[in-house]
Structures are given as structure tokens and as C-alpha cells.
Amino acid sequence: xxxxxxxxxxxxxxxxxxxxxxxxxxxxxxxxxxxxxxxxxxxxxxxxxxxxxxxxxxxxxxxxxxxxxxxxxxxxxxxxxxxxxxxxxxxxxxxxxxxxxxxxxxxxxxxxxxxxxxxxxxxxxxxxxxxxxxxxxxxxxxxxxxxxxxxxxxxxxxxxxxxxxxxxxxxxxxxxxxxxxxxxxxxxxxxxxxxxxxxxxxxxxxxxxxxxxxxxxxxxxxxxxxxxxxxxxxxxxxxxxxxxxxxxxxxxxxxxxxxxxxxxxxxxxxxxxxxxxxxxxxxxxxxxxxxxxxxxxxxxxxxxxxxxxxxxxxxxxxxxxxxxxxxxxxxxxxxxxxxxxxxxxxxxxxxxxxxxxxxxxxxxxxxxxxxxxxxxxxxxxxxxxxxxxxxxxxxxxxxxxxxxxxxxxxxxxxxxxx
Amino acid sequence: xxxxxxxxxxxxxxxxxxxxxxxxxxxxxxxxxxxxxxxxxxxxxxxxxxxxxxxxxxxxxxxxxxxxxxxxxxxxxxxxxxxxxxxxxxxxxxxxxxxxxxxxxxxxxxxxxxxxxxxxxxxxxxxxxxxxxxxxxxxxxxxxxxxxxxxxxxxxxxxxxxxxxxxxxxxxxxxxxxxxxxxxxxxxxxxxxxxxxxxxxxxxxxxxxxxxxxxxxxxxxxxxxx
Numbered sequence: 001x002x003x004x005x006x007x008x009x010x011x012x013x014x015x016x017x018x019x020x021x022x023x024x025x026x027x028x029x030x031x032x033x034x035x036x037x038x039x040x041x042x043x044x045x046x047x048x049x050x051x052x053x054x055x056x057x058x059x060x061x062x063x064x065x066x067x068x069x070x071x072x073x074x075x076x077x078x079x080x081x082x083x084x085x086x087x088x089x090x091x092x093x094x095x096x097x098x099x100x101x102x103x104x105x106x107x108x109x110x111x112x113x114x115x116x117x118x119x120x121x122x123x124x125x126x127x128x129x130x131x132x133x134x135x136x137x138x139x140x141x142x143x144x145x146x147x148x149x150x151x152x153x154x155x156x157x158x159x160x161x162x163x164x165x166x167x168x169x170x171x172x173x174x175x176x177x178x179x180x181x182x183x184x185x186x187x188x189x190x191x192x193x194x195x196x197x198x199x200x201x202x203x204x205x206x207x208x209x210x211x212x213x214x215x216x217x218x219x220x221x222x223x224x225x226x227x228x229x230x231x232x233x234x235x236x237x238x239x240x241x242x243x244x245x246x247x248x249x250x251x252x253x254x255x256x257x258x259x260x261x262x263x264x265x266x267x268x269x270x271x272x273x274x275x276x277x278x279x280x281x282x283x284x285x286x287x288x289x290x291x292x293x294x295x296x297x298x299x300x301x302x303x304x305x306x307x308x309x310x311x312x313x314x315x316x317x318x319x320x321x322x323x324x325x326x327x328x329x330x331x332x333x334x335x336x337x338x339x340x341x342x343x344x345x346x347x348x349x350x351x352x353x354x355x356x357x358x359x360x361x362x363x364x365x366x367x368x369x370x371x372x373x374x375x376x377x378x379x380x381x382x383x384x385x386x387x388x389x390x391x392x393x394x395x396x397x398x399x400x401x402x403x404x405x406x407x408x409x410x411x412x413x414x415x416x417x418x
Numbered sequence: 419x420x421x422x423x424x425x426x427x428x429x430x431x432x433x434x435x436x437x438x439x440x441x442x443x444x445x446x447x448x449x450x451x452x453x454x455x456x457x458x459x460x461x462x463x464x465x466x467x468x469x470x471x472x473x474x475x476x477x478x479x480x481x482x483x484x485x486x487x488x489x490x491x492x493x494x495x496x497x498x499x500x501x502x503x504x505x506x507x508x509x510x511x512x513x514x515x516x517x518x519x520x521x522x523x524x525x526x527x528x529x530x531x532x533x534x535x536x537x538x539x540x541x542x543x544x545x546x547x548x549x550x551x552x553x554x555x556x557x558x559x560x561x562x563x564x565x566x567x568x569x570x571x572x573x574x575x576x577x578x579x580x581x582x583x584x585x586x587x588x589x590x591x592x593x594x595x596x597x598x599x600x601x602x603x604x605x606x607x608x609x610x611x612x613x614x615x616x617x618x619x620x621x622x623x624x625x626x627x628x629x630x631x632x633x634x635x636x637x638x639x640x641x642x643x644x
Contacts, residue, residue: 005530008527009528012520012524013513016515016516019515020515020556021515317514320511320513321513321524323472324500324505324524324572324573325496325498325500325501325503325528326496326500327493327496327528330528410473411467411472411473414472414511
């Protein structure tokens with residue numbers, strides 16, 4: 001079957017059949033192949049991208065590239081000032097932000113409450129003490145202000161509050177969840193941290209799809225430090241932004257070598273991903289592959305039908321070719337080559353659409369999913385693998401019908417007998 | 419050159435057995451121009467399909483140049499047809515996507531001839547049938563007579579031992595039919611063995627010998643004087 005002569009004749013026939021067949025038919029088949037390719041790559045890419053978008057957002061808005069946090073056995077990072085010094089000496093470090101984190105209870109509208117039996121307007125969360133300039137340099141927190149304005153150094157007794165703590169942004173009414181109502185920039189709120197109560201003013205409201213941003217309260221670090229009595233300057237969390245192109249593993253390992261892990265947990269943004277996020281990503285990838293597999297089967301059936309109909313309607317000519325001495329294998333190869341052509345052209349056009357338009361477009365305009373800004377994840381290696389799968393599937397789908405027709409009795413084919 | 423011994427062909431239509439060829443014995447010598455004639459259903463086309471190796475006889479033997487063909491595999495028969503036989507079909511049987519010259523060149527390419535040489539040979543074959551200027555035209559752009567001439571070119575381009583023609587003039591007008599028969603006569607003069615099936619007596623008479631079949635049997639073998 002695989003003699004060079006058969007390939008030569010197969011190619012000769014395939015090229016001419018493709019060149020001289022209907023442009024519309026060829027276009028339709030190629031269009032189906034493009035859709036199949038996009039189905040193979042884009043569906044799984046969007047599903048994975050949905051989670052990847054969430055991961056990227058967590059990195060961008062919260063953990064940054066490397067995050068240092070307290071050990072499980074400690075309530076804060078011991079020797080934080082020393083650790084910060086070590087971090088700052090690493091050349092690849094661009095910016096860092098250190099955070100104090102404590103539990104907080106919030107109460108609003110306490111001044112207007114007239115009846116003691118009235119349920120207080122309260123919510124519970126975490127309060128984060130930040131240096132607004134450093135925090136903004138690392139996470140760009142100010143981007144997520146939707147009402148009011150961002151904190152400035154010296155903004156004592158002022159807070160930023162996450163939108164998920166406010167009823168107007170989370171209109172959920174269930175017994176396990178409480179959010180503040182009638183709160184807007186300028187509202188007075190009573191916060192209680194470590195038993196210390198303080199009245200603060202809401203300076204701004206933050207809204208982001210990252211829960212760590214939208215479900216927290218932010219205050220100037222020096223004020224929180226004094227409220228919790230952390231006079232040793234030991235913080236709870238340090239996020240480190242690296243210079244562009246730096247592998248976070250390099251810095252993580254450098255910090256580990258410096259012995260930072262004796263006092264704190266050092267993780268890259270990947271290490272810091274919650275396990276359930278990784279599980280969801282893997283699940284979605286699997287789901288995407290399953291959907292893609294169905295797409296592959298559909299593509300194979302499409303090619304099978306196209307080639308079968310093509311070969312069936314040309315059965316007489318196949319009979320004539322065999323009759324004048326053209327090898328059946330050469331005829332089969334001609335159909336396989338046509339299938340490969342459709343798969344390659346479809347994949348090539350799909351490839352250009354994917355990397356030339358879809359991926360950059362979605363990167364610029366992420367898909368607005370409720371819990372993440374979905375991107376399109378389509379690594380080149382995965383795409384090439386899918387193209388290979390598509391080509392293999394179409395080769396098989398092209399060969400089988402061609403073989404079915406070619407193996408029919410030559411004379412029956414010529415005379416159109418069943 | 420071709421020896422047919424006790425050739426039988428039976429078709430099964432459900433439970434019904436139809437015997438089309440009933441024990442033919444016949445010899446065709448090299449360089450002969452034979453017209454197989456007979457009424458519709460006499461078995462003339464079936465006879466030609468058997469001796470041209472396009473079909474398998476139910477019983478009997480076909481020996482071509484001393485080679486018993488019933489022992490050949492399908493692949494061997496295909497190669498035999500490619501290298502030693504040529505075919506002209508009633509409905510021209512050209513491949514619609516190939517130009518005239520490509521149609522003619524195809525068997526040559528399959529024999530391993532380099533493309534350039536195959537195209538030149540094919541072009542020369544077209545020239546011999548008066549179609550030198552039609553090489554780049556598709557079959558759909560040619561008249562019936564021209565298509566049949568392309569078909570003859572394809573059949574003779576590789577100098578086959580035997581040229582088979584199945585009702586080559588059936589779909590043609592009188593003028594085109596005469597042109598085709600003139601080509602056959604020319605080829606015969608050059609020593610080409612030709613076996614032609616026809617139901618048209620005036621063209622059958624142009625052959626060297628007429629073999630008449632009736633009800634699956636040879637009823638007459640007549641030498642024509644022309």
C-alpha cells in the first residue's frame with residue numbers, strides 16, 4: 001500500500017480532485033473543520049481559562065508573585081522586619097507589601113438605632129492593615145475602588161470596605177450571612193478588633209472578583225498595629241512583586257535558602273493556590289477534553305460522511321480507475337490525502353483565528369464570568385497535539401469510506417451495479 | 419494469444435440462476451481485429467468483461483500469452499490490465515477532474531513513467547487521434563466523439579497487447595463513429611490486437627473477423643472482406 005508510486009498517483013488524483021471540485025463544497029468542509037478545531041481548542045481553553053482567570057486575578061490582586069505568611073503554629077511572622085530586609089536585598093524583587101490581618105466585627109447605623117430589640121446592623125470579616133502606597137504598588141488595590149476613594153498615608157480612622165460586606169452589592173438573604181446595609185462612603189462604622197472598639201469612616205468601597213479583596217476591610221497599617229498592640233512590627237503576610245520575567249521559584253528558593261522558612265511559610269502564587277482551585281481547574285480541563293473528544297468524533301463522522309458520499313458518487317470513476325489498472329491503494333491514498341488537506345487547512349485557519357484574534361481579543365476583553373474574568377488558555381503544545389489528533393482522526397475517517405468503495409467489485413462499480 | 423476454454427458465466431439473482439455464457443471455446447491471435455456481435459442479452463459484453471479480466475468467470479479458463487489468468491490475484495490482474503491491456507468504454511469513462519492529457523497520462527504514471535515523459539507521451543497519443551490542441555481541456559469541455567478519441571488515446575498510450583472496446587460508437591453520431599472506426603482500422607494496420615463489442619452491423623463489418631453470440635454461445639465466426 002505504501003509504495004511511492006501509490007503515493008504519487010494518490011497525490012496526483014487528490015490534487016486534481018480538490019482543485020477542480022466545487023469551491024463551495026470545499027469551503028463548507030473546511031468551515032466545518034475550522035469549527036471543529038475551534039471546538040477542540042477553545043471549549044477546553046475557555047473552561048480552563050475560567051479558573052485560570054481566577055488564579056491570575058488572585059496573583060494580580062492579592063498574593064502577587066511570591067507570598068510570605070505566618071506558620072500554622074504562629075499567629076504572625078516572627079522577625080518580620082529582618083525578613084523584609086532579606087526580601088528587599090533580592091535583586092529580582094520589584095515591590096513588597098506587608099499586611100497586618102485580624103478578625104473584625106463591624107457595626108453600622110448604631111447611632112440611628114432606636115429600639116434595643118432591633119437587630120444590630122453588623123457583619124464579621126478580616127481587617128487588613130496596609131501601607132496604601134506599598135499595597136498599591138504591588139496589587140494595584142486602588143483599581144477596585146467603585147465608590148469613594150483610596151486610602152492615603154495618614155488616613156487615620158478611615159477604612160476601605162469590600163463590596164461583599166455590603167447588602168447593596170450582595171443582596172443575599174440567608175441566616176448564615178450578614179452584610180451591612182445603608183453604608184456608603186462617608187458612613188460612620190464601629191469596628192471591634194481584639195476587644196478594642198473604634199469609630200471609623202468609610203472612605204471607599206472595593207469591588208473585585210477576588211474574594212480576598214471584596215470580603216475584607218482595609219485600614220492604615222500603623223493604626224491597626226497600635227490597635228492590636230503589635231509593637232514588634234511583626235506582620236501576618238508579605239506579598240512580593242518581582243521584576244518582569246522573573247521565575248517566582250527562583251525568589252522562593254532564595255528565601256528558603258536564607259532560612260526564612262523557619263519563621264514563615266514561603267510560597268509562589270502557584271503554591272498558594274487553594275487545593276480546591278487546582279482540583280476545579282483539573283476538573284474543567286477534563287471536562288473540556290471530554291467535550292473536545294465529542295467534537296473530534298463529530299469531525300470524524302463529518303469527514304467520514306463527506307468522503308463516503310464523495311467516493312460513492314464517484315464509484316463509477318473509481319471502478320474505471322481500477323479497470324484501467326490504477327491500484328486501489330493509490331485511490332484510497334487520494335481520498336486520505338483529501339481528508340488530510342481538509343484537516344490541515346481547517347486547522348491552519350483555526351490556528352490563525354485562535355492566536356491571531358481570539359486569544360489576544362479575550363486577553364484584552366476577558367469573559368465576564370460571575371466569579372472570574374475568564375481568559376482563553378491555549379498553550380501551543382496542547383494545540384499542536386489537538387491538531388495531530390484531528391489529522392489522525394480525519395485520516396481514519398477518510399480511509400474507511402474510501403476503502404469500502406474501492407474494495408467493491410470493479411465491474412459492478414463501472415456498470416453501477418449494486 | 420487469447421485462448422478461451424469452456425467459459426461459463428452465471429449470475430445469481432436471489433434464488434434465480436441466469437446462465438449468460440454457456441461454455442465458450444475460442445482463440446484470438448495476435449494482431450487480429452475481432453468484432454463481437456449479437457442481439458441484446460446475447461452475452462457479448464459479458465464475454466468481453468471475462469476475457470479483459472474485468473470480471474471473474476464462473477467456470478472455464480482464459481489464457482493470455484500462455485498465462486492462465488484464473489490463478490492471478492486481484493493485484494496481479496490490476497497490474498496485468500495496466501501494462502498489457504487497453505480499454506475503451508461505451509460512455510468514454512474519462513475521469514472528469516483530469517484534463518484530456520492527464521487522463522491519457524494516468525496509466526503511464528501508474529507504470530512509473532516520469533511525469534514529464536508521461537505527459538509528452540500522452541500528448542503524442544492525443545495527436546494520433548487528432549486532438550493535439552485539446553490536451554488541456556476537461557472532458558466536460560469536449561464533444562462525445564472527442565471524449566471517445568481521448569479514451570482511445572488513453573487505451574493505446576502504453577502500447578497494450580490487446581485493446582478492448584465495449585460499444586465504442588454506441589453514444590456517437592455517424593460521423594464521429596466513422597472517425598473512431600477509422601482510428602481502430604489504423605491501429606489494426608499497425609498490428610494492434612483489437613477486440614470490439616458492437617451491436618451495429620456496419621461497424622462490426624469493418625473488423626477483420628466477426629464473432630456472433632446468441633444465448634451465451636458462439637453461433638458464427640466470420641471473416642470479413644474489407
